[in-house]
Amino acid sequence: MRATAESSSDYGANDPVMREYFEQGEAKARNLGNRGTIKFESDGSLSKDILEIYSEMGFYVFENVLSHEELKDLETGVSSILDRLPTSRNADLNKLGEPAIGLNCKAPTLFWSKPLADPFGGTNLANGRHPVKMNEPLPEGNVPDEVVYLILGTLQFSEELLRTYAHPKLLKVAEAINGEDFVPFTEALFIKEPGIGASVAWHRDGTTHWDSPDFDEGTHGFNFMAQLYGCTAANGVWVVPGSHKERYVDIADMVTRAGSERIEEAIPMICNPGDVVISNRQAVHGSFANTSSDWRITINQGFHRRKSVLGVKGGGLHGKPAVYDAERIIERSKIIKLAIEARKQRFPDEQAFEYKPLSASKEDFTWNAAARKSLHDYNLLDLSI
Numbered sequence: 599m600r601a602t603a604e605s606s607s608d609y610g611a612n613d614p615v616m617r618e619y620f621e622q623g624e625a626k627a628r629n630l631g632n633r634g635t636i637k638f639e640s641d642g643s644l645s646k647d648i649l650e651i652y653s654e655m656g657f658y659v660f661e662n663v664l665s666h667e668e669l670k671d672l673e674t675g676v677s678s679i680l681d682r683l684p685t686s687r688n689a690d691l692n693k694l695g696e697p698a699i700g701l702n703c704k705a706p707t708l709f710w711s712k713p714l715a716d717p718f719g720g721t722n723l724a725n726g727r728h729p730v731k732m733n734e735p736l737p738e739g740n741v742p743d744e745v746v747y748l749i750l751g752t753l754q755f756s757e758e759l760l761r762t763y764a765h766p767k768l769l770k771v772a773e774a775i776n777g778e779d780f781v782p783f784t785e786a787l788f789i790k791e792p793g794i795g796a797s798v799a800w801h802r803d804g805t806t807h808w809d810s811p812d813f814d815e816g817t818h819g820f821n822f823m824a825q826l827y828g829c830t831a832a833n834g835v836w837v838v839p840g841s842h843k844e845r846y847v848d849i850a851d852m853v854t855r856a857g858s859e860r861i862e863e864a865i866p867m868i869c870n871p872g873d874v875v876i877s878n879r880q881a882v883h884g885s886f887a888n889t890s891s892d893w894r895i896t897i898n899q900g901f902h903r904r905k906s907v908l909g910v911k912g913g914g915l916h917g918k919p920a921v922y923d924a925e926r927i928i929e930r931s932k933i934i935k936l937a938i939e940a941r942k943q944r945f946p947d948e949q950a951f952e953y954k955p956l957s958a959s960k961e962d963f964t965w966n967a968a969a970r971k972s973l974h975d976y977n978l979l980d981l982s983i
């Protein structure tokens with residue numbers, strides 16, 4: 599396990615106030631009432647209490663979703679991805695001198711940052727949705743010039759991640775929240791290495807529907823954030839509860855009112871290994887540079903309502919702008935079936951999820967070498983709204 603490291607950094611002069619903010623945040627998080635195991639009603643529908651609290655807060659911590667066995671698989675998969683990264687932004691090889699992953703992909707895959715930096719905050723990147731730069735503490739010790747802190751299109755790099763994508767309870771939750779015809783958005787890995795991991799400035803994820811007449815709290819979908827090592831106030835994502843219901847928010851003003859990037863209303867996700875957070879993409883959220891000695895690896899799996907993407911012009915951070923038609927949506931959704939088939943091979947005794955939009959399909963979704971190859975650049979078809 600990589601859960602802690604010997605060396606770490608701190609926030610310099612801000613360290614005492616950051617620590618106080620983290621302590622207070624953790625206490626609030628533990629009292630918020632938005633955590634527990636995934637529960638269903640006797641008719642198989644998702645627990646009404648969970649739906650109500652998720653709707654109120656915009657995020658919910660599902661505890662103990664991933665078994666010890668699955669976590670071990672995921673650790674193998676994630677380690678293999680980290681080992682296969684290029685040694686630097688312009689390198690072709692990984693640390694073992696082999697061809698690195700991501701380099702022959704047309705779709706965006708690897709995102710680099712200086713240690714403890716904030717690559718997006720206060721820039722126009724990603725439609726300028728990260729208006730305020732976070733504090734960038736100075737790393738201590740011998741650190742690389744740049745590190746990969748975010749990977750997209752992850753399912754092509756790891757069968758272990760692909761299998762977890764088809765976790766039957768998680769897909770049942772996706773169905774309950776976004777409807778039987780729910781569709782994928784994108785998949786990502788956030789890597790917060792101790793003393794190095796970059797911050798993700800406060801933002802909301804959606805880019806297309808803020809002015810839509812039929813906008814509501816679920817319009818821009820949600821992310822599952824599965825935690826390999828758990829997460830703390832210091833290295834985890836913070837959320838402003840309830841902000842997902844607002845059509846317009848002023849993040850810069852929240853920061854101005856707080857007098858720093860320590861937004862007062864925000865609450866951290868506090869998780870153990872194997873917990874999975876469902877997080878509304880419309881909620882204001884962000885994470886601080888990881889000066890702690892704890893690793894955080896978050897496995898993100900995003901899902902949308904079909905009606906939020908059909909006929910909509912999307913694109914931006916995750917791909918080229920395009921109008922998403924029914925053919926593209928079903929093509930992108932096929933990975934759900936492939937993942938289900940891959941998972942069946944690993945967990946044959948588990949009740950598999952049935953993905954209704956492809957129930958009647960005559961296509962062969964057997965998980966084999968050809969299927970694995972077909973995943974190359976699959977995220978060119980991401981449904982990014």
Ligand SMILES: O=C(O)CCC(=O)C(=O)O
Pocket residue numbers: 788798803821834835883884885896898
């Ligand atoms: O994991 C993080 O630090 C940021 C996650 C995030 O911003 C997202 O999933 O949209």
